Amino acid sequence: MNILKIFLxxxxxxxxxxxxxxxxxxxxxxxxxxxxxxxxxxQSIVExxxxxxxxxxxxxxxxxxxxxxxxxxxxxxxxxxxxxIVRAYVNxxxxxxVKLRTPYACQMLFFQNTxxxxxxxxxxxxxxxxxxxxxxxxx
Numbered sequence: 001m002n003i004l005k006i007f008l009x010x011x012x013x014x015x016x017x018x019x020x021x022x023x024x025x026x027x028x029x030x031x032x033x034x035x036x037x038x039x040x041x042x043q044s045i046v047e048x049x050x051x052x053x054x055x056x057x058x059x060x061x062x063x064x065x066x067x068x069x070x071x072x073x074x075x076x077x078x079x080x081x082x083x084x085i086v087r088a089y090v091n092x093x094x095x096x097x098v099k100l101r102t103p104y105a106c107q108m109l110f111f112q113n114t115x116x117x118x119x120x121x122x123x124x125x126x127x128x129x130x131x132x133x134x135x136x137x138x139x
Contacts, residue, residue: 028063035066038084041117042106055093064088105132
């Protein structure tokens with residue numbers, strides 16, 4: 001009986017501490033967060049860069065990686081913005097009609113005074129793709 005109690009107690013402890021470790025190390029944005037908004041808004045920009053935008057899907061089996069890199073005034077007129085780097089992927093058809101998974105990266109800016117998002121995205125293979133991937137490591 002004591003062995004059963006010890007076993008059940010250790011399972012409970014493992015479940016509690018295991019879940020806490022998972023959530024604290026994750027950079028996956030939660031729905032309703034500004035990081036999640038950055039990911040959602042990046043999708044339309046990415047679609048505009050595709051050969052077949054209507055074929056685009058953004059599957060959820062690999063969550064996006066979103067990093068807030070800056071928060072504050074970004075230009076001379078005092079505009080307050082939050083800057084995010086979004087790394088994710090899109091499944092879309094290429095020129096030959098074959099559906100491919102393509103990683104992408106975006107720099108997304110949220111302007112607090114207008115409540116608007118703007119962004120710039122690059123697909124893997126674009127000449128500026130690596131600058132997006134390494135951008136948040138400069139800070």
